[in-house]
Amino acid sequence: MKRKYRRVTHQIIEELTTIVGRNNISTNKSETEGYAYDETPLAIPHVPQVIVRPTDTSSIAKLLAFASEKRIPVTPRGAGTGLSGGCTPIYGGIVLSLERMNRILEIDRDNFVAIVEPGVTLSDLCSQVERQGLSYPLYPGEMTATIGGNVATNAGGINAVKYGVTRHHVLGLEAVLPTGEIIKTGGKFVKCSTGYDLTQLIVGSEGTLAVVTKVILKLTTRPAKGEVALIPFANLQNAINAVPEILRLKMTPTGIEFMERGIIEIVEKHLDRELPYHDYEAFLMIIMEGESESEIYEYFSKVDQICKQHGAIETMIPGTERAKRELLDAREKLYPAIRGFAPMEIVDVVVPRSEIAKFVRRVKEIAEEHKMPVVAYGHAGDGNVHLHPICLNMSKEEWNRRLPHLMSDIYRAGVSFGGAISGEHGIGCDKKAYLSIQMDSAHLSIMKTIKRAFDPNNILNPGKIFDL
Numbered sequence: 210m211k212r213k214y215r216r217v218t219h220q221i222i223e224e225l226t227t228i229v230g231r232n233n234i235s236t237n238k239s240e241t242e243g244y245a246y247d248e249t250p251l252a253i254p255h256v257p258q259v260i261v262r263p264t265d266t267s268s269i270a271k272l273l274a275f276a277s278e279k280r281i282p283v284t285p286r287g288a289g290t291g292l293s294g295g296c297t298p299i300y301g302g303i304v305l306s307l308e309r310m311n312r313i314l315e316i317d318r319d320n321f322v323a324i325v326e327p328g329v330t331l332s333d334l335c336s337q338v339e340r341q342g343l344s345y346p347l348y349p350g351e352m353t354a355t356i357g358g359n360v361a362t363n364a365g366g367i368n369a370v371k372y373g374v375t376r377h378h379v380l381g382l383e384a385v386l387p388t389g390e391i392i393k394t395g396g397k398f399v400k401c402s403t404g405y406d407l408t409q410l411i412v413g414s415e416g417t418l419a420v421v422t423k424v425i426l427k428l429t430t431r432p433a434k435g436e437v438a439l440i441p442f443a444n445l446q447n448a449i450n451a452v453p454e455i456l457r458l459k460m461t462p463t464g465i466e467f468m469e470r471g472i473i474e475i476v477e478k479h480l481d482r483e484l485p486y487h488d489y490e491a492f493l494m495i496i497m498e499g500e501s502e503s504e505i506y507e508y509f510s511k512v513d514q515i516c517k518q519h520g521a522i523e524t525m526i527p528g529t530e531r532a533k534r535e536l537l538d539a540r541e542k543l544y545p546a547i548r549g550f551a552p553m554e555i556v557d558v559v560v561p562r563s564e565i566a567k568f569v570r571r572v573k574e575i576a577e578e579h580k581m582p583v584v585a586y587g588h589a590g591d592g593n594v595h596l597h598p599i600c601l602n603m604s605k606e607e608w609n610r611r612l613p614h615l616m617s618d619i620y621r622a623g624v625s626f627g628g629a630i631s632g633e634h635g636i637g638c639d640k641k642a643y644l645s646i647q648m649d650s651a652h653l654s655i656m657k658t659i660k661r662a663f664d665p666n667n668i669l670n671p672g673k674i675f676d677l
């Protein structure tokens with residue numbers, strides 16, 4: 210059988226070394242093995258033959274032109290915190306790590322814009338921007354993630370209700386095409402009706418169309434105060450039913466999260482401490498910003514009235530900064546807590562907000578039918594539901610064998626409620642087997658045509674989102 214891709218030989222390593230420099234390349238096994246996976250729970254490791262860590266755009270351009278000509282697969286990688294196997298090199302070859310392109314090039318206070326290299330971490334960007342009295346207001350969970358990774362996955366997170374997702378903050382890009390050409394899209398402006406919008410096509414393309422080498426980001430200012438409320442309910446349906454009414458209030462919360470009791474018990478074990486109201490079946494956590502405490506408290510008193518009409522017990526607002534931090538910390542620890550609890554998979558279906566409760570109820574029925582427990586939490590304010598099938602009461606082999614059937618049924622349910630397979634993590638290689646549940650052949654076919662137009666030799670992150 211004809212090999213799809215050329216192997217990386219000693220000669221090729223020499224040529225790559227000339228392109229990126231001796232200090233920016235490694236074939237050392239102890240290093241390549243560390244680039245074989247991301248944070249996807251059931252990730253199958255794929256070890257690259259070589260890692261390159263270029264420090265400038267022109268080296269990336271030369272590298273991609275070379276890889277395209279030689280037909281060597283190249284997998285872009287940020288911090289490797291992805292949850293869909295997007296940065297794992299499933300055909301081996303080159304991992305192109307952007308970690309050394311990590312400079313904040315400009316913070317333009319007049320235009321509310323930051324220009325950054327892709328390897329800048331979310332944490333660095335947020336702190337630098339805040340020092341200038343501005344804000345990059347997104348909070349997609351993992352602050353060690355890179356901006357390049359956030360752009361490539363169109364990362365979302367808790368603050369999406371008020372501030373949207375990554376694509377709403379990307380004004381322009383510099384990107385290298387798989388053929389080695391460099392393109393510049395957009396600019397320091399918020400409006401543009403000039404041709405096809407390649408910026409937004411590359412955002413969310415999971416490193417399959419181009420390597421992002423510079424990002425122009427929209428910044429904002431934020432209100433001075435922030436507060437969080439925890440609202441326990443007797444059941445999830447009641448909690449979710451309150452959300453549309455909360456969103457109809459004139460002030461928009463930063464985030465509305467939901468959690469069910471099963472998750473709370475797992476987090477308590479992980480943190481080794483009790484969480485407030487832990488005996489209740491479901492919770493809403495509402496994050497709100499305002500110019501003054503009284504403005505926020507007035508908002509929460511309206512929320513309290515709405516929630517009580519839906520059977521809530523009360524609205525708990527932590528009295529101290531420490532209690533507030535502990536509550537937010539517990540929310541942040543959900544994923545690591547579940548990961549440490551048992552083998553599990555992660556689902557990030559998004560459905561219309563009004564359908565969350567029905568969708569979660571259907572998922573519970575599916576879990577019963579398959580006799581495989583599934584716990585749920587997520588972003589109630591934007592319809593993004595995180596589900597974790599957990600391996601309990603059966604062997605790992607048995608669970609692995611049955612999991613794809615459970616996953617198919619869950620995705621079918623999500624799509625039947627008007628939803629999509631991924632709200633924020635992307636398809637990667639983890640979910641590509643399920644994409645046809647949502648997309649018909651015409652839709653898939655136009656996406657493949659776009660991929661071929663960008664990447665005629667199919668060398669850039671091949672085997673992600675779909676197979677050609």
Ligand SMILES: Cc1cc2nc3c(=O)[nH]c(=O)nc-3n(C[C@H](O)[C@H](O)[C@H](O)COP(=O)(O)OP(=O)(O)OC[C@H]3O[C@@H](n4cnc5c(N)ncnc54)[C@H](O)[C@@H]3O)c2cc1C
Pocket residue numbers: 247248284285286287288289290291292294295296307327348349350351353354355356357358359360361362363364365366367415416417419420421422544545633634670
């Ligand atoms: C505890 C935890 C919580 C999380 N919470 C959230 C959350 O709330 N919301 C959310 O959206 N995500 C969340 N994530 C997922 C993850 O942090 C995001 O997907 C993030 O955007 C990945 O960034 P990264 O730098 O780690 O990218 P990687 O994992 O390295 O790569 C992700 C994808 O981007 C591509 N890529 C990376 N850099 C570039 C580039 N410069 N050019 C082109 N393609 C590139 C890769 O090829 C890959 O397809 C969470 C992850 C963890 C571990």
